[in-house]
Amino acid sequence: MDADLIVQILFAAIKTGTPLLFIALGEVICEKSGVLNLGQEGMMLMGAVVGFLAAYGSGNMGFGIIAAMVMGSIMSLIFAVLVLHIGANQVATGLALTIFGTGLSAFIGADFVGQTIQGFQPIAIPLLSDIPYVGQILFSHDILVYFSFFMTALLVYVVNKTRIGLTLKAVGENPHAANAIGIKVLRVRYLAVMFGGAMAGTAGAYMSLVYTPMWVEGMTAGRGWIALALVVFASWRVGRIMLGAYLFGLASIMHLVLQGLGWSISPNLLAMLPYVATVVVMVIIGADHFKEKLLAPRSLGKPFDPRNMA
């Protein structure tokens, strides 16, 4: 392996990790508010199909991304109403959302399978992209990748350094206390869930507009689930999510690279790598129960009803 090849592999790892980064960023905010949304895959697929249709119909990529974000939020709003207002079980509702989104996206997109559009062109950032190696790996991507950098930085700042972040964490850790000091718990949760939906929609748009500029049924291929594991992997720290996303990206392209290099390892075995990584991470984190409890938002998955104060 020479330096050029390594640069290209890392470049590809970032591209492959970007959709994971988007969904996981959305999900971590959602979980920090105490809501577990397993509907990532469904929201992502809806984002992918609506984003593609909007971009295909209007010829405007930006419009496609906005449409995908709106669609993702609408999907998450359905979820939010069910679990926050009606108090439905979060796990079951999330799973239902995934199944619903998978089917509905296939139905909506049926007539557009096989159409393609001109995806985003990469933009090399002047000066930064000239840095040897690093410039090629980090600064010669398309605009959505830069947007994911920006969102990561923004969220790290907001969650750790601002009042909004504090409010979010308060709601997730102890909704009753938060409620007592006058925070509108449900409103915060609605916003967090919808932010998660918008990010999942963006991830979907990244798939159908950038990664493979076309729509095909079930094209997200389980990325929504990997993102859920990523949040645990990153132990609910926003910054670590970025690292995790790229590691998973790397794991999922490595088997193709190694095959090309002539390693005679079963491709099936290699294709398992990202999933094995997920399981290993779960085991490592799960081994220390105390730690896991410390890291996870304390009210994660528990409904909150302001009328029924304990």
Place this chain on the structure above:
Amino acid sequence: MKFKSLLVGLGLLAGANAALAEDPLKVGFVYVGPVGDLGWSYEHDLGRKGLEEYFGDKVETTFVENVPEGADAERVITQLAKAGNDLIFTTSFGFMNPTIKVAKRFPNVTFEHATGYKLSKNVGTYVLRTYEGRYVSGTAAGMMTKTDTIGYIGSFPIPEVIRDINSTFMAAKSVNPNVKMKIVWVNSWYDPGKETDAANALMDQGVDVLIQHTDSPAPLIAAEKRGLRAIGQASDMSQFAPEAHMFSVRDNWTPYYINIAKNVMDKTWEPKDYWGGFADEILTIESINPNLPEAVKAKISSTFAAIKSGELKPFTGPIKDNKGNLVVKAGHSMTDVELAQVNWYVEGITDEVPH
């Protein structure tokens, strides 16, 4: 009671017989993918449309798309048979056992299964000689590569794909003795995301001509982005990569479907294991890119013509596998039965066949 139902049955039979003379031949199709995949299933559907065009109101066709291989397929095929179809085409390898099973229960319906090998009283099979197309692809790729490295995106390591890999490589080698081939398996027939990843991984490693044994245009789109070359698979994929596209090897099912429908209509149909290629025009070369060098264009046409006329048979000995064993004796051209069992790589491919 029994007598009565017997009478009703007889009446129905008589009615059916009388109607047979005027009723159109009902033909059903089962597709593994969406008709909009612009590859495999899309071409089968074009074949169905071609059948309708040819016979007009003498045939009536229906299709079911996106049928998963396995238990669902059996249900779909049964439904088509129950719905009164006289002839049913099941168009994916994984429909083989469901087709055989359903065929037993509907002895009066004729079944045709694509790419399989199990025949029965009312089941025939049909296979494309895709390796003929691969030979043309390999020849052109061998001439076009500047890095002496061509890439092959494989789906599953089944005999058809391994056979085509060999054909591609032998052809490339015949025009470019230094050529190397990198093979990547994606374990899917249709997964644009993975196909893109595979295409990029290959191009990162110096591949400058891509050949794919998967059905989406994603590898062509990836090659277009990098200014490299690729060859279209199953259908005409030129629109996806105006610069990168060299030509497409297209499956053209119409002649076969017309032929089989005719045989069923005049009751001369027999279960056969049909293999068709360039000579039957069931496989064609389309949309040769004008931006190719003249020498390459000429070579594509002459190779195509030589295979079509039977003058060039890609699998003619002596052929050695990549472990040094002589697998085809000098002067012998492999028979269809032998071709159906290829499980070795030819000499010069440095990989091993995955198990």
